[in-house]
Amino acid sequence: MSSCPHFFVMPYPILGHMNPLLQFSHVLATHGCKITFLITEFNQKRMKSETDHLGEHIKFVTLPDGLDPEDDRSDQPKVILSLRSTMPSKLHKLIQDINALGCDNKITCIVVSKNIGWALEVGHELGIKGAFLWPASATTLASFESIPRLIDEGIIDCQTGLPTRRQEIQLLPNSPMMDTANLPWCSLGKNFFLHMVEDTQSLKLGEWWLCNTTCDLEPGALAMSPRLLPIGPLMQTDTNKSWFWKEDSTCLYWLDQHPPQSVVYVSFGSLALMDPNQFKELALGLDLLNRPFLWVVRPNIDNNNNKETSDSYPHEFHGSKGKIIGWAPQKKILNHPSIACFVTHCGWNSIIEGVCGGIPFLCWPFFSDQFLNKSYICDVWKVGVGLEKDENGLISKGEIRKKVEQLVGNEDIKARSLKLKELTVDNSAEGGPSSKNLEKFINWAKDYNGYGDLF
Structure with missing residues (x-):
């Protein structure tokens, strides 16, 4: 042989x-x-x-x-x-x-x-x-x-x-x-x-x-x-490299313009679909944040089967503090000093990338193993918090703002995130x-x- x-x-x-x-x-x-x-x-x-x-x-x-x-x-x-x-x-x-x-x-x-x-x-x-x-x-x-x-x-x-x-x-x-x-x-x-x-x-x-x-x-x-x-x-x-979608590398220059640990990064992977009402609630929640955000909006993520999602944003959405891109060089983003936290679907690949970046997680699982992964993040490693649905089955804009501020201000979670990065x-x-x-x-x-x- x-x-x-x-x-x-x-x-x-x-x-x-x-x-x-x-x-x-x-x-x-x-x-x-x-x-x-x-x-x-x-x-x-x-x-x-x-x-x-x-x-x-x-x-x-x-x-x-x-x-x-x-x-x-x-x-x-x-x-x-x-x-x-x-x-x-x-x-x-x-x-x-x-x-x-x-x-x-x-x-x-x-x-x-x-x-x-x-x-x-x-x-x-x-x-x-x-x-x-x-x-x-x-x-x-x-x-x-x-x-x-x-x-x-x-x-x-x-x-x-x-x-x-x-x-x-x-x-x-x-x-x-x-x-x-x-x-x-x-x-x-x-x-x-x-x-x-x-x-x-x-x-x-x-x-x-x-x-x-x-x-x-x-x-x-x-x-x-x-x-x-x-x-x-x-x-x-x-x-x-991305296999299927062109990465928007302009976001890295945009991140360079922001202070350390100031930007909320939002991405839900390659498969997750979002109800149009939930998509709008997320947009309004990001607007409520008193901090910049980088949001990956993949084509069809709003489950409308449209090639573009521009019609799905609520009329009152401004997005003036954020940058929206179609696909991201995620590993580089999660290792950028300006990132404060990662709003994620809790897919395992994304979790490994976030852990290796020392980034706290805001967990938004959709299906399959993502709920179990959330348990590791929140209950075992204690490097993140979860989002809770309201009586209508939606994660509200107020919940998004509350949990982002709770997470970003938690020095203990950040310290554990950096320790887990080192171990991993x-x-x-x-x-x-x-x-x-x-x-x-x-x-x-x-x-x-x-x-x-x-x-």
Whole structure:
């Protein structure tokens, strides 16, 4: 076997999965590994030339996702079903074609994200070992692993995954209490729950479960299995490009004009949709702040299916103290000295970036694992506060103003944020735990030949 491992990296085709797997690929490439990175033909058209800067060690290949051009790719159950039904045979042939190019080109290991555990089955059929990079928190993975136990204990229904009654449970020692109504699959429907049960079984073919986290962030979850290998924070790489939307870098110059810890940064990631009434309430809440704000308003975030959102702002909204952009160079923003706090949907990638910036969080979760992530921020790490809905189910403009002022003025939260930053970033430094784990993984890929009982 070649001393230079060849990894075939295959993310589920949404930004929250593609980014961490690309970041991981970049890290592997800096260690001399060869990378073949699979993207869908649809995403290749969206990306255009954004991959050109990634260097010769990362080669991109494509396969069709099985959907028609006009299909709605924000419909995740449809995407999951299409990939599962159309892609395995194509993936099998693609890997065979790559391996046929010569001994030095043979794939050493397949690395996938969740929702495509079947790809590890394809690798297994071809005699190629596999690993799994989990793009959310290790605790969320623990929740999926706990599904059989939760069913046996009568906590959730075996067909729908919904709680038999609402209660608070603790999945693991040293993890936050969790409202059963906020289990990661509850907001995504029966079909998604059944898919995740099947997918989690397939993912057990991955001999390592890599996580973009650290032992300091999630000690209880990482003790769950010897397969789990924390390699975070992955965001400490030079990969800083957006895949799908053009970043507005003018905001960095705008931030330069503001005093330290003065600007409220607002962003809800790549998938979250907001009710038009809630969107207007947020706009008015930002207007009420007696401080500047930087607000990322992604096309269609207001759930109106419009290409532009300018008609969605309330007439009384001025925005004179703020700057509104379509997409942001988020890592650079969260490391800018002028940022005071981060109003976030609590997606794991954003949390890792915020933690590494030492930024306090104002939590606004929408679905899935985001409620659990909020619990870590507010109840375990204590580096943020949550927003509460009113009797109409909206987060009011007054609540937004009150919580921003409460958060920005809290020196204890800021001090804990800076301490958590130090603990987290040190993990990926040379000689740190995550750095050693990464070296362990690469050496395994070099030396381990065939399937065996690692555990």
